[in-house]
Amino acid sequence: MNLFQKWMNISLVLRIFVGLVIGAILGLLIPSQAWISIFGDVFVGALKGIAPILVFVLVASSLANAKGGNADRFRVVIILYMVSTLIAAFVAVCMNFAFKVQVPLTGVENVAEDLTPPGSVFEVLKNLCLGFVTNPVSAIANANYIAILFWAVVIGLAMKAAGDGTKKFFTDMGEALSMVVRWVINCAPFGIMGLVFNAVSTSGLAIFKQYGQLVALLVITMLLTSLGINAIIVALTLKRNPYPLMWYCIKRSAITAFFTRSSAANIPVNMELCKDLGLDEDMYSVSIPLGSTINMDGAAVTITTLTLVACWTTGVEVTFPMAILLSIVATLSACGTSGVAGGSLLLVPLGCAMFGIPTDIAMQMVGIGFIISVIQDSVETALNSSGDAIFTATAEFYSWKKEGRELPL
Numbered sequence: 001m002n003l004f005q006k007w008m009n010i011s012l013v014l015r016i017f018v019g020l021v022i023g024a025i026l027g028l029l030i031p032s033q034a035w036i037s038i039f040g041d042v043f044v045g046a047l048k049g050i051a052p053i054l055v056f057v058l059v060a061s062s063l064a065n066a067k068g069g070n071a072d073r074f075r076v077v078i079i080l081y082m083v084s085t086l087i088a089a090f091v092a093v094c095m096n097f098a099f100k101v102q103v104p105l106t107g108v109e110n111v112a113e114d115l116t117p118p119g120s121v122f123e124v125l126k127n128l129c130l131g132f133v134t135n136p137v138s139a140i141a142n143a144n145y146i147a148i149l150f151w152a153v154v155i156g157l158a159m160k161a162a163g164d165g166t167k168k169f170f171t172d173m174g175e176a177l178s179m180v181v182r183w184v185i186n187c188a189p190f191g192i193m194g195l196v197f198n199a200v201s202t203s204g205l206a207i208f209k210q211y212g213q214l215v216a217l218l219v220i221t222m223l224l225t226s227l228g229i230n231a232i233i234v235a236l237t238l239k240r241n242p243y244p245l246m247w248y249c250i251k252r253s254a255i256t257a258f259f260t261r262s263s264a265a266n267i268p269v270n271m272e273l274c275k276d277l278g279l280d281e282d283m284y285s286v287s288i289p290l291g292s293t294i295n296m297d298g299a300a301v302t303i304t305t306l307t308l309v310a311c312w313t314t315g316v317e318v319t320f321p322m323a324i325l326l327s328i329v330a331t332l333s334a335c336g337t338s339g340v341a342g343g344s345l346l347l348v349p350l351g352c353a354m355f356g357i358p359t360d361i362a363m364q365m366v367g368i369g370f371i372i373s374v375i376q377d378s379v380e381t382a383l384n385s386s387g388d389a390i391f392t393a394t395a396e397f398y399s400w401k402k403e404g405r406e407l408p409l
Contacts, residue, residue, distance in 0.1 A: 012188065016255060019189035020196050027200025037198035040259075043191020046184045047265035052140045054177040054268055056152045058285040061170035063156025065282070073280075076237075077287045077395035081295040084233055084387060085334055088225045088297035089327035092304035095221045097320065101213045102313040105364045143264055149289050174285075178275075181268035188256060195259045199374050211372050214309060218376050221301050222383045226250070230297070230387060234394050238401065244409040245397075249273065249389040250382075257385035258378045263292040266385040273389050278408060279396050287395070291388030296334035298380030299344035302369070303330040307351030310365045316355050326351055344380065345369040 007015070026036055131146040136155075139147035159166065227246070234242035252273045257266040267288055274284035304327055311318045333347045345366050352362035369376065397407050 008186070012186070015189040016192050019191075019193035020259075023193035023196030024200050026193075027197040031201035034201075037194045037201075039190045040192070040194025040196075040198055043184070043187055043194065044260050044262060044265055046187075047181075047260065047268060048143060048262065050177065050180055050184065051264055051267050052143045052145070052148055054174070054181060054271075055145065055285075055289045056136075056140060056148050057170060057177055058174045058271070058281070059149060059152035059289065060156035060159060061167070061174045062282040062285040063153060064159035064162065064167050064170060073283050073395045073399050074287065076398055077283075077391055078290075078294075080233060080237070080391040080394060081291055081387075082331070084225075084230055084391065085295065085297050085300050086327065086331045087229050087233075088222075089300035089304045089330040089334075090324070091225055091229060092221050092301040092330075093308070093320075093323045093327050095217060095224070096305055096308040096312075097323065099213075099217055100312045101217050101309050103211060103214055103309060103365075103368055105310075105313055105361060105368075145264060145267075145289055146293055149286070149293065153286070178268075178271070182272065185256075185269060185272065192256075192259045202374075211368060214305075214368070215372050215375050217309075218302065218305055218372075219379050221305065222298055222379050225297050225301065226254075226383050226386070230390060234390065237394050237398055238407075240407075245393055246390060248277075248409055249386050249393065252276075253389045254382040254386035258382040261377050261381050263381055263385045263388070266381070267292055270385060270389045270392075274392060277393055279393060283396055284392050287392045288388050291392065292385070294335045295387050295391065296344070296384055297387055298383040299334035299347075300327070300330045301383075302344040302376065302380055303333060303347050303351050306345075306348045306365045306369055307355070310348075310352050310357050310361060311355055314357060314361060316357060318355060322355070326354060329354065345373070 023036075026033070030036075131144060132150040134144050134147035136147065136151040138144070139151065159170070231242045231246055234245060253266060253270050256269050257263065260266060270288045270291075271284060274288065275281070304323075307326060307330075308318065308323065310316075330347075330351060333350055334344065348365050348369065349359060349362035352359075352365065393409075400407060
């Protein structure tokens, strides 16, 4: 017990780092011991399993018990989400015009042959709207966060007229589920060890050899968006140094999101982060799940970059105004990625279609995306998920400033 207590007293970030190092070493030394990756699968599975129920209960409970006054904060956070995604796509356009990367489009035709991409922006938005009215029980079972959020809002508003006992039951249930999440998160070092072992043992550093430039372009663009553009947005909103808040959220949210590669699985982590910042639960219990659906900076960067790389590789002429139009399409499409199988990669053919690139070429780009996803998807998820926490905190801090309250960071 003393050893366990000493382990628990160590910073979670430090424990995760230890798990990361051990996982990488084991992946290099004994890559054949696939059973080690089970720790990662169990960890991500536990987070994904509890997150849909947690989100539904917290959102419904928050709205049922809400006293009002959050309209301005929600408006600000939605504006921040959409503006940051649009600027991220624009940054990707500029980076791709500055560094025109080309990739070999052979040998990956069969990687995604069974996948069906959406045919138009209208289809993406249609799927997004239809996703709202999915059966709520099915939505929770399948982790369809668009529908979960919709039905939680509807039921939460309906429960405003419920008795105090019913409201207290949902509040207590939310606290119990939050406790379960804290237990799961304390197992993160072992989960990260398994996830890193799986990534290192299966891919190693091989992806840098053939697609290194593309990986570098994506990672640099996402880091520029995270540490540069998002910081500027926060600074302009709060009129103060953004980096104390940025580093806090990146340390608490981006690290776990990088390894779990799932914004949905990271929702409980972000909620715990917001709670520790002292944010209003009525606010963050809705804005965090909402952000996992519409705050998609990384997805916009991926769609824009892979589309333009396909253009450079095939010799298609792309004007800067057309590329800007692509960034707008990528922004709108990115908001629907959570409802599309395969995430942002399956929306690449939609961007390619704007420039007349054949579907078989576009699907090869999707295949390359899956090959490099061990890095691309990790960084993308870290950018998206940490942004949810950053902009939720920014919106509330903005409200606090207007009220003359002191900010914690």
